[in-house]
Amino acid sequence: MDNRQLSIKELETKAKETRRLIIEMLAKAGSGHPGGSLSATDLVVALYFNILHFNPKDPQWPDRDRFHMSKGHCCPLWYAVLAQTGYFPKEELMTLRQLGSRLQGHPARSTPGVESASGSLGQGLSVGLGMALAAKMDKKNYRVYVLMGDGETQEGNIWEAAMACSHFSCDNLCAILDFNGCQIDGRCEDIMGLEPLAAKWQAFGWHVIEIDGHDMRQILSAYEEAKTIKSKPTIIIGRTVKGKGVSFMEGVIGFHGKAPTKEEAEKALKELA
Numbered sequence: 523m524d525n526r527q528l529s530i531k532e533l534e535t536k537a538k539e540t541r542r543l544i545i546e547m548l549a550k551a552g553s554g555h556p557g558g559s560l561s562a563t564d565l566v567v568a569l570y571f572n573i574l575h576f577n578p579k580d581p582q583w584p585d586r587d588r589f590h591m592s593k594g595h596c597c598p599l600w601y602a603v604l605a606q607t608g609y610f611p612k613e614e615l616m617t618l619r620q621l622g623s624r625l626q627g628h629p630a631r632s633t634p635g636v637e638s639a640s641g642s643l644g645q646g647l648s649v650g651l652g653m654a655l656a657a658k659m660d661k662k663n664y665r666v667y668v669l670m671g672d673g674e675t676q677e678g679n680i681w682e683a684a685m686a687c688s689h690f691s692c693d694n695l696c697a698i699l700d701f702n703g704c705q706i707d708g709r710c711e712d713i714m715g716l717e718p719l720a721a722k723w724q725a726f727g728w729h730v731i732e733i734d735g736h737d738m739r740q741i742l743s744a745y746e747e748a749k750t751i752k753s754k755p756t757i758i759i760g761r762t763v764k765g766k767g768v769s770f771m772e773g774v775i776g777f778h779g780k781a782p783t784k785e786e787a788e789k790a791l792k793e794l795a
Contacts, residue, residue, distance in 0.1 A: 528571050533738045537567045541767045542794045543602040549787035551619040557778045559599040561702040561762040568741040570603045578608035587664050588653045592646020593671035594628040609635040644677030654695040666695045673705030676714040687755040688727030696748040697757040702764040706778045723757050735760025
């Protein structure tokens with residue numbers, strides 16, 4: 523199923539609505555990860571509403587594009603988008619992290635629209651590589667997208683997969699890096715510096731696109747450019763802000779994995795109105 527193409531303004535409105543859902547879900551659950559969910563919202567909203575080919579009425583449609591969230595702790599974002607695109611009722615979002623819910627604190631295949639479980643950081647690009655190679659072996663035209671966090675790119679498995687994706691010429695794979703500069707223990711540059719990040723991916727044989735990860739025009743342009751690249755994988759490095767959209771969360775390390783209180787949620791929702 524191809525979704526109706528939303529305008530830039532409509533995508534921005536959808537992103538704001540998604541951020542509101544994230545705040546509401548986390549406040550209700552009393553736990554979870556707002557910072558990275560909010561920073562990657564624009565990247566994922568643009569992907570699902572204007573780029574991906576999928577059918578929520580037939581989640582296993584063989585020709586669907588595949589999406590894998592490597593930084594699984596940011597699944598409130600994924601759940602909010604899946605609900606809005608029809609995979610399950612929006613009311614179910616408020617069961618986040620509850621016993622017996624299909625929406626656990628890290629993605630699992632029991633959730634409609636989730637291709638594979640994630641949570642152990644550094645593994646997602648390998649999962650995406652497997653999907654991309656399967657498409658080539660089966661002579662399928664679907665594309666594979668993998669969302670990664672910047673902190674997890676400090677892990678060796680990411681770079682082993684990066685080398686393999688290039689070696690096997692996986693031009694049907696697009697990695698998306700949510701580069702908000704923060705991880706659970708502090709600033710990425712203080713823990714294990716990533717720069718020069720673009721040059722590293724280029725050295726591994728990737729086509730690199732650097733963008734403002736909150737600019738819908740740049741995001742859509744990057745996704746379209748990725749489709750045109752042949753014989754090598756593409757990575758979109760989106761420069762983002764941790765906690766984007768909520769002033770008192772933006773750039774604050776403490777909100778990596780701390781849900782807002784009732785009062786904080788009310789304040790956040792007013793800002794996102």
